[in-house]
Amino acid sequence: MSTSTALFTDHYELTMLAAALRDGTAERPCVFEVFARRLPEGRRYGVVAGTGRFLDAVRDFRFADEEIAQLRESGVVDEATLRWLAAYRFSGDVDGYPEGELYFPGSPLLSVRASFAEGVVLETLALSILNHDSAIASAAARMVGAANGRRMIEMGSRRTHEEAAVASARAAYLAGFTATSNLEAGRRHGIPTAGTSAHAFTLLHSDEKAAFRSQVEALGAGTTLLVDTYDITEGIRNAVEVAGPGLGAVRIDSGDLGVLARQARDQLDSLGARKTRIVVSGDLDEYAIAALRAEPVDAYGVGTSLVTGSGAPTAGMVYKLVEVEGRPVAKRSSHKESRGGWKNALRRHKETGTALEEVVFPAAEPVEPGEHDRLLQVPLLRGGEPTDRVPTLAQSRDRLRAALVTVPWEGLKLSRGEPAIPTTFL
Structure with a gap:
């Protein structure tokens, strides 16, 4: 063609x-x-x-x-x-x-x-x-400003046209996002890519620990484990038990993210995982990110609102x-x-x-x-x-x-x- x-x-x-x-x-x-x-x-x-x-x-x-x-x-x-x-x-x-x-x-x-x-x-x-x-880029710049220096991951490929996804990743990176989930954007534009697993991977296994164990064995303890497939409190406990206190990060993709981030931070600290980061995602825009500024969040994953220009x-x-x-x-x-x-x-x-x-x-x-x-x-x-x-x-x-x-x-x-x-x- x-x-x-x-x-x-x-x-x-x-x-x-x-x-x-x-x-x-x-x-x-x-x-x-x-x-x-x-x-x-x-x-x-x-x-x-x-x-x-x-x-x-x-x-x-x-x-x-x-x-x-x-x-x-x-x-x-x-x-x-x-x-x-x-x-x-x-x-x-x-x-x-x-x-x-x-x-x-x-x-x-x-x-x-x-x-x-x-x-x-x-x-x-x-x-x-x-x-x-x-x-x-204009929407992304507002989000980056609201994040106040915290890591930003573009992850909106599934919410737009496949070519628009690559262009959106480039524009977001220009505006200060840290990485993208889109591999084609990584290839074309040299943008760092990031990603680990979705809920489907947890559901594939007989139980949550088995899924976490598989991911850690494949990607190392520094990986990010998605802990909200079932119960978040139990998910965090399982994540630290499997990966140890050196677990890289946990990701929360649903619920009241501010409340859950505070609870997750307290629980991680109590389990000795004081350096484990908290990543949040799920229908975030610049206003939601700004509202989370005071919460113990280390990184944001943004999808739909970014690739649609946030309104x-x-x-x-x-x-x-x-x-x-x-x-x-x-x-x-x-x-x-x-x-x-x-x-x-x-x-x-x-x-x-x-x-x-x-x-x-x-x-x-x-x-x-x-x-x-x-x-x-x-x-x-x-x-x-x-x-x-x-x-x-x-x-x-x-x-x-x-x-x-x-x-x-x-x-x-x-x-x-x-x-x-x-x-x-x-």
């Missing part, structure tokens, strides 16, 4: 292309911009994620024989357009916020400069990746044409307005490092950064080729960690409110 990403697009992208090729406007130089008009309800900041995946997808955006045959058979476009598509290679320039950067309403997250024909066909690809990954499954980003042949253009539809012109942005900070505002300005009229200001866009593609400014996943994790330190304390709260900093348009 083809590895091309060219058909991860909408029908109308190609019909627009066909019409533009026919009327002679296809080669007009244009600027397209990705931005979000607003943050999802209740969010104070957004996290940019998916840029690296988008750049990889642009590299693979090729209409080979298989894709051309599909388009010809379905009659999407005419033969002249098919010939143009067969030779398609993106040759334009892309600037954008690096992965791990924060964004706010109106932030010019991505600027695509190319002919109309080359740029318009990338719209759906860009939005499907950036909207998904940024939504997951905000899309970042609400749009891909709009903002400039044609150097002339700003803008959409004026009610509630769907856009600001014309190619833009850049900088973030102003106090001397202490706290962010004050996002300033968006015309790229043709650059603003001189102040001593504590930081320009936000970096060159990502030049002539269709990646630059040396594209960050690695590890660098993106570090970038987000540093960016969150600059957010005003009020903006890090989980409560509803205005964006953490205002956006000013010049």
Whole structure:
């Protein structure tokens, strides 16, 4: 099967292309911009994620024989357009916020400069990746903040599409999660993987001790034993009896997690397993994690709420044409307005490092950064080729960690409110 990403697009992208090729406007130089008009309800900041995946997808955006045959058979476009598509290679320039950067309403997250024909066909690809990954990373960052330094394991693969599971694991890791249960994410992105057993393994054996004994013999006493298949108190007793006081961890996957964690800690300590960690999972989100902050929990496993964006499954980003042949253009539809012109942005900070505002300005009229200001866009593609400014996943994790330190304390709260900093348009 083809590895091309060219058909991860909408029908109308190609019909627009066909019409533009026919009327002679296809080669007009244009600027397209990705931005979000607003943050999802209740969010104070957004996290940019998916840029690296988008750049990889642009590299693979090729209409080979298989894709051309599909388009010809379905009659999407005419033969002249098919010939143009067969030779398609993106040759334009892309600037954008690096992965791990924060964004706010109106932030010019991505600027695509190319002919109309080359740029318009990338719209759906860009939005499907950036909207998904940024939504997951934004939710994950809130969860990591609520966990206050405790270990976070992404385990939502069974609650989403198989490819979305891999992308979600990457976005969560970027946002500060420690590991993922998804092995494909480990292979593609080098993310640490983690996992031991499910309730089915305990039920397979004649009794709980037999299951624990089998797991310890296979994985060592440092493993994590799932203790809530039957009775948690008895499960913890059996776990320590089988593995000894050097047991790595116990996992609790149901019930009142705060109460059970306290009881588990007391029982483990009384059995001499003072260094055995407590892992909790089961329908956790950032609010549940925050509520457990005072409890003796050492790690969290998060699934459904993470891979669905914890109530905000899309970042609400749009891909709009903002400039044609150097002339700003803008959409004026009610509630769907856009600001014309190619833009850049900088973030102003106090001397202490706290962010004050996002300033968006015309790229043709650059603003001189102040001593504590930081320009936000970096060159990502030049002539269709990646630059040396594209960050690695590890660098993106570090970038987000540093960016969150600059957010005003009020903006890090989980409560509803205005964006953490205002956006000013010049």
